[in-house]
Amino acid sequence: MSLKKSISSLKLPHYKSTAGMAPVRIPIPKEVLLPVSPMNSHSATNAEPVVQVGDHVTVGQLIAREKDRGSAHIHASVSGTVKAIENYTAAGKKALAIRIESDGKMEKCPDLKIPQPTNLDEFLQCVRDSGAVGLGGAAYPVWAKLSAAQKSHIQTVLINGAECEPFITCDHRVMLEYGDLIQKGIELLKQFLGSEEFIIGIEKNKPDAIEQLTERFKDDPAVKVLPLSSVYPQGAKQVLLYNATGKVVEKGQRMASLGVIIINVYSLVKMAEYFVTGMPMVERIVTVEGSAVKEPKNLIVPIGVTVRDLVEACGGLKEEPAKIIFGGAMMGKTQDSLDNVLLKATNAVVLMNRKDTEKTAPSPCIHCGRCVAVCPLGLNPAAFSRAMELEDEDKKAAILQKEQVRVCMECGCCSYVCPAHRPLAETNNKAIGFIRNWEKAHKEGGK
Ligand code: SF4
Ligand code: SF4
Structure with a gap:
């Protein structure tokens, strides 16, 4: 992978009107529906329900047990009665889900205890118990990411507070309001991972967060608050890694082998919260924005x-x-x-009106090269697009493999700049799905 030296070409409008709004708690809902899978394309294993219809549950009680690195524990987010364990489908993805009717009391689970780990293995088990997942979008269990420390020394922890996407201000508010938990999270990682360097990367469009955290850590030489230019996709892990450390992960290489891990700032906070309160991940802040909403807000839900x-x-x-x-x-x-229901990794819900979603119809590629020039990873999305038009599946696969389509992080920069309005990122997504299935079939078939 050849990461570009500069990614400053794509400056997007921010639309962060909720940045100045402290999150407010919503009224207790009548019911919640909790899918037992993270429901994203990378990790979709179902956790195993451990409650039955009719059971009374309390907030923080385990209701579905994780099975592997593709799933995480699910805990009741309201107290009340399990009404159903049912199939849930949203946006083409399916999962089993547990429906709980709230009793309106938000009664806390009496079995919750503040964890007291004494070594790395116990610490990872506690993080596992917390049900915390990556909140930057991937929803990969936090313990699984941190478990890299069992094999490699993690010298540097990059804390991702870039929040480069338009509309979202959830992490911005987290950095303003949960500085104590960021500090606690860093202390835990120092203690159990033995990390020596912590870099908190924040886009310059959040000067108040940069100022507050710089002040908080001014006497800790291990922690550096790094202001980053407000360009998209600054928060993508490959981009952040390069801009913060100058390092590049080559294809097939694990970031941990460079002595680095990246953790989203809110994931760090949710992990730390468990070690302070004993309450696993049952709620989160979410930004609700867009032209169809009357009063955009940050909510605690x-x-x-x-x-x-x-x-x-x-x-x-x-x-x-x-x-x-x-x-x-x-x-x-x-x-x-x-x-559709809010998942652990849903950092924003954007509701757009018709005018904002009007699209210009795509036209044929004019070979201008802008998509190639803008791609932060040096990929050729026009070539992916051409390959996807081929009928011959083996030829299609050969080109997609040669052009490293699986490296694509689906950031959407190529679609954004294409003067022919071609849906390149959408095609990339289909191409990644195609090559994944093709490679699986050829492996299974022994070809
Ligand atoms: S979506 Fe487009 S710009 Fe982004 S990484 Fe993939 S090919 Fe590159
Ligand atoms: S930006 Fe659009 S028109 Fe230009 S080369 Fe890429 S796909 Fe073709």
Whole structure:
């Protein structure tokens, strides 16, 4: 992979109108629906339900046990009664989900205890128990990422507070309001991972967060607050790694082998919160934004509430949304209903009106090269697009492999700059799916 020396070519409008809004807690919902899978494309293993219909549950009680690195423990986010364990489908993804009818009490699970680990293995087990997942989008269990420390010395921890996507201000608010938990998280990683350097990367469009955290860590030489230019995709792990350390992960290489891990700032906070309160991950801050919402806000919500609940807490809709996105406008996932539920990794819900979603029809490629020039990873999205038009699957696979389509992080920069309005990132997503299946089939077939 050849990372470009400069990624300053793509400056996006920020649309971060909620940056100055402290998060507010929504009223206790009538019910929640908790999928037992992270429901993203990379890790979709179902956790195993450990409750039955009719059971009374309390906040923080384990209701589904993780099975492997592709899943995480799920805990009740309200107290009440398990009404159903049912199939849930949202935006083309399926998972088993546990429906809990709230008793309106938010009664805390009496078995919760503040964890007291004494070594790395016990610490990782506690992080595992917390149910914390990567909140930068990938939803990969935090313990699994930190377990890299069992094999390699993690000298540097990069704390990702870039939040480069338009609309989202959740991590910005976290950095302003949970500095004590960021500090606690760093202390834990110092103690159990033995890391010596902590770099908190924050885009310069959050000067208050940069100032507060610089002040907080001014006497700790191990912690550096690094202001980053406000360019997209500054928060992508390959880009952040390069801009913060000058290092590049080559294809097939693990970042930990460079002595570095990247953790999202809110993931660090959620992990630390468990060691302070004993409460696993049952709620989160989410930014609710977009032209279809009356009063955009940052909200504190139990996991498993519906988009409809969030909209209600924001004064309702100005008009029916033409598009609902979980995440930002560039890398977020389009949702198909106001009844879809908030997942652990949903940092924003963007509801757009029809005018904002009008698209110009794509036209043939004019070979201008802008998509290649803008790609932070030096990929050739026009070549992926041409390959995907081929009928011969083996030829298609050969080109996609040669052009390293699987390296694509689906940041959307190429689509954004294409003068022919070609849906390049969408095609890349399909191409990655194709090559994954093709490689699996050829491995299984022994070819
Ligand atoms: S989405 Fe486009 S710009 Fe982004 S990494 Fe993939 S090919 Fe490059
Ligand atoms: S930016 Fe669009 S028009 Fe230009 S080379 Fe890429 S795909 Fe073709």
